[in-house]
Amino acid sequence: MRYQLFYWPSIQGRGEFVRLALEDAGAPYDDVARKSGGMDRMRAMLTGRDKRPPFAPPFLKAGRLVIAQTAEILFYLGPRLKLCPRTEVDRLWLHQLQLTVTDFVKEIHDTHHPLGGEFYYEDAKPEAARFTENFLGARAPKYLGYFENVLKKSGGPYVLGKKFSYVDLSLFQCIEGLRYAFPKAMKRIEREVPRVVEVRDCVAERKRIVKYLASPRRLPFNEHGIFRHYPELDE
Amino acid sequence: MRYQLFYWPSIQGRGEFVRLALEDAGAPYDDVARKSGGMDRMRAMLTGRDKRPPFAPPFLKAGRLVIAQTAEILFYLGPRLKLCPRTEVDRLWLHQLQLTVTDFVKEIHDTHHPLGGEFYYEDAKPEAARFTENFLGARAPKYLGYFENVLKKSGGPYVLGKKFSYVDLSLFQCIEGLRYAFPKAMKRIEREVPRVVEVRDCVAERKRIVKYLASPRRLPFNEHGIFRHYPELDE
Numbered sequence: 374m375r376y377q378l379f380y381w382p383s384i385q386g387r388g389e390f391v392r393l394a395l396e397d398a399g400a401p402y403d404d405v406a407r408k409s410g411g412m413d414r415m416r417a418m419l420t421g422r423d424k425r426p427p428f429a430p431p432f433l434k435a436g437r438l439v440i441a442q443t444a445e446i447l448f449y450l451g452p453r454l455k456l457c458p459r460t461e462v463d464r465l466w467l468h469q470l471q472l473t474v475t476d477f478v479k480e481i482h483d484t485h486h487p488l489g490g491e492f493y494y495e496d497a498k499p500e501a502a503r504f505t506e507n508f509l510g511a512r513a514p515k516y517l518g519y520f521e522n523v524l525k526k527s528g529g530p531y532v533l534g535k536k537f538s539y540v541d542l543s544l545f546q547c548i549e550g551l552r553y554a555f556p557k558a559m560k561r562i563e564r565e566v567p568r569v570v571e572v573r574d575c576v577a578e579r580k581r582i583v584k585y586l587a588s589p590r591r592l593p594f595n596e597h598g599i600f601r602h603y604p605e606l607d608e
Numbered sequence: 609m610r611y612q613l614f615y616w617p618s619i620q621g622r623g624e625f626v627r628l629a630l631e632d633a634g635a636p637y638d639d640v641a642r643k644s645g646g647m648d649r650m651r652a653m654l655t656g657r658d659k660r661p662p663f664a665p666p667f668l669k670a671g672r673l674v675i676a677q678t679a680e681i682l683f684y685l686g687p688r689l690k691l692c693p694r695t696e697v698d699r700l701w702l703h704q705l706q707l708t709v710t711d712f713v714k715e716i717h718d719t720h721h722p723l724g725g726e727f728y729y730e731d732a733k734p735e736a737a738r739f740t741e742n743f744l745g746a747r748a749p750k751y752l753g754y755f756e757n758v759l760k761k762s763g764g765p766y767v768l769g770k771k772f773s774y775v776d777l778s779l780f781q782c783i784e785g786l787r788y789a790f791p792k793a794m795k796r797i798e799r800e801v802p803r804v805v806e807v808r809d810c811v812a813e814r815k816r817i818v819k820y821l822a823s824p825r826r827l828p829f830n831e832h833g834i835f836r837h838y839p840e841l842d843e
Contacts, residue, residue, distance in 0.1 A: 424761050425701055428708045428754050440700055442707040449700065465675055465684065466660055472677040473663045479714060480724075487722050488735065489715075489742045500723065500735050507724045519663050526659050 374453075376402040377434040379415045384598035385550075385591075387443045387478065388431040393542040394447055396585040398454035404590070406430075444471040447539045456539040463533065470523065470532060470540045477516040477547065481554070482599045484508050484606060494596075494603070505606040509558040513551065517566045520544060524568035530575055544569055545576035550600030558608040609688075611637040612669040614650045619833035620785075620826075622678045622713065623666040628777040629682055631820040633689035639825070641665075679706040682774045691774040698768065705758065705767060705775045712751040712782065716789070717834045719743050719841060729831075729838070740841040744793040748786065752801045755779060759803035765810055779804055780811035785835030793843040 376395060380388030382404070395402045405411040415430065418439070427441035433449070440449050448468045451457025457467050482490075487504035488497045520532070527534040531541045548570065552559050563570050576582055585591055594600055611630060615623030617639070630637045640646040653674070654662065662676035668684070675684050683703045686692025692702050717725075722739040723732045755767070762769040766776045783805065787794050798805050811817055820826055829835055 421757060421761070426757065426761070427704070428711075428751075438697060438700075441704050445700065445704055445707060462673065465673075465680065469662070469676050469680055472680060476663075476714075479711075483718075488739045489747065491742050491746055497738075500738075503732075503735075504723045507726050511726055512724065516663075522656060522661065526656070526661070 374401075374435060376400060376450075377405050378402055378431060379405050379418065379434070380431040382407040382412065383592065383595075385546075385594060385600070386431075386598045389546055389592075390443050390474075390478075390543050391431055391433065391446050391450070392590070393546060393582070393585075394450055394454055394456055394539045396590070397542055397579060397581050398450075398456060399581055400450075400454055405434075444468060444475045447471055447543075451539050454539070456537070456542070458533070458536065467533070467538055467540050470520075471543060473516070473519065474540070474543045474547065477513075478599060480508060480512055480516075481547075481550065484554070485601050485603060494601075498605075501603075501606060509555060509562070509608060513555075513558070514562055514565060517547075517562060517569055520569050521566040524572065529568055530571055532572075541572050542576055542582075545573045545582075548573040550594065553594040554600040554602050555607045556602075561608070609636075609670060611635060611685075612640050613637055613666060614640050614653065614669070615666040617642040617647065618827065618830075620781075620829060620835070621666075621833045624781055624827075625678050625709075625713075625778050626666055626668065626681050626685070627825070628781060628817070628820075629685055629689055629691055629774045631825070632777055632814060632816050633685075633691060634816055635685075635689055640669075679703060679710050682706055682778075686774050689774070691772070691777070693768070693771065702768070702773055702775050705755075706778060708751070708754065709775070709778045709782065712748075713834060715743060715747055715751075716782075716785070719789070720836050720838060729836075733840075736838075736841060744790060744797070744843060748790075748793070749797055749800060752782075752797060752804055755804050756801040759807065764803055765806055767807075776807050777811055777817075780808045780817075783808040785829065788829040789835040789837050790842045791837075796843070 378388065378391055380386065406415045419427065423439060427439060431443055431446065432439055432441035433446045440446050451464065451467060452459045457464055484505040485494050485501050486492065487500045494501065523532055531537050613623065613626055615621065641650045650665065658674060662674060666678055666681065667674055667676035668681045675681050686699065686702060687694045692699055719740040720729050720736050721727065722735045729736065758767055766772050
């Protein structure tokens with residue numbers, strides 16, 4: 374099965390959580406919108422000739438099946454990529470954790486867009502500053518503290534204990550992105566969540582991930598994605 | 609199987625999407641936190657003796673299994689309550705739609721709390737006004753227009769065509785809540801989404817739903833939940 378991933382071609386964004394899973398598994402896939410004519414193909418699927426159109430990227434084409442929503446894509450791919458056990462109990466638990474990552478990512482996005490994606494950052498800077506102060510003071514420590522607790526209970530080093538999963542890849546991406554966006558605040562926050570940081574370190578050493586991160590397939594972080602570095606928002 | 613639903617006892621909130629499914633199916637369940645000692649039980653599970661603690665309510669106990677995240681609870685309950693077909697393709701499609709409802713509900717919540725749930729509404733009123741103007745002008749029509757398109761493609765009256773599902777119940781709840789919160793804006797918006805309104809009307813006539821809505825189990829909308837009526841935010 375050669376998967377087709379549809380996502381914006383110039384940002385890591387939400388698509389990156391799927392890319393990391395495909396890359397770690399060594400799964401064959403096309404990053405469709407980054408190929409010639411790909412944006413037109415993506416737009417055509419969004420404007421909806423299909424009977425079951427996705428609401429927004431990312432979405433994945435697996436044979437004739439089209440699946441949207443990052444967490445659902447990973448739920449689907451998990452057992453197929455051997456990044457999730459096949460039992461219903463474990464699949465539901467990982468999906469639940471991934472949906473909490475989804476909530477976290479939305480709040481990370483809202484640090485620069487608290488009033489909605491339709492506004493320019495420049496048009497809501499004071500609002501972004503207030504949102505971010507609360508985010509760095511309360512929300513980020515709460516989410517990361519939750520995952521720290523999950524890792525403590527699992528016995529580590531991963532959220533399932535000794536078994537690696539796609540949620541560990543997503544925690545890696547959260548830490549990487551947050552370090553890019555808020556390097557100062559993360560120095561403080563990371564002190565309280567050593568197990569989450571250890572997951573990040575383990576992922577960074579995985580062979581296929583090392584190769585991926587050094588390849589042109591890994592887009593750099595930038596100020597169009599989820600994780601944006603605006604120094605005035607950092608502590 | 610007698611289900612145990614854990615959710616805040618004084619609001620409809622996100623728990624209501626689960627309540628509607630349980631009620632429509634006539635499934636036996638306890639609304640735990642609304643019973644004596646229930647809040648203590650809910651808190652105990654959140655502070656996490658369990659090996660796999662939920663991040664936040666709502667969560668559902670089904671035998672020994674604990675499932676959190678509204679959309680995941682419905683994904684789990686769907687086939688068991690006969691509110692979702694058993695095929696993987698249909699289950700994934702409904703879940704995808706429900707996750708889009710989840711995104712919509714988050715934005716509905718943010719109309720009164722754009723800077724984060726930690727702020728009082730009174731402390732971010734101008735921000736709420738700016739957020740809501742964009743929400744009512746662009747976001748709500750976009751989400752509801754998406755579901756209108758899904759209903760058009762399904763042939764109606766439901767998102768799966770002739771087969772009723774839990775997503776239809778959630779669309780009912782969105783329309784009911786939005787009518788409560790933004791009665792003026794909804795008059796305008798509803799004109800563009802007649803199929804979504806028809807789903808709402810069909811659900812409002814379902815026998816168990818009629819009984820439920822007239823019972824004390826259905827909490828009234830109020831200014832502590834997701835859908836809040838602040839007249840100054842309406843058009």
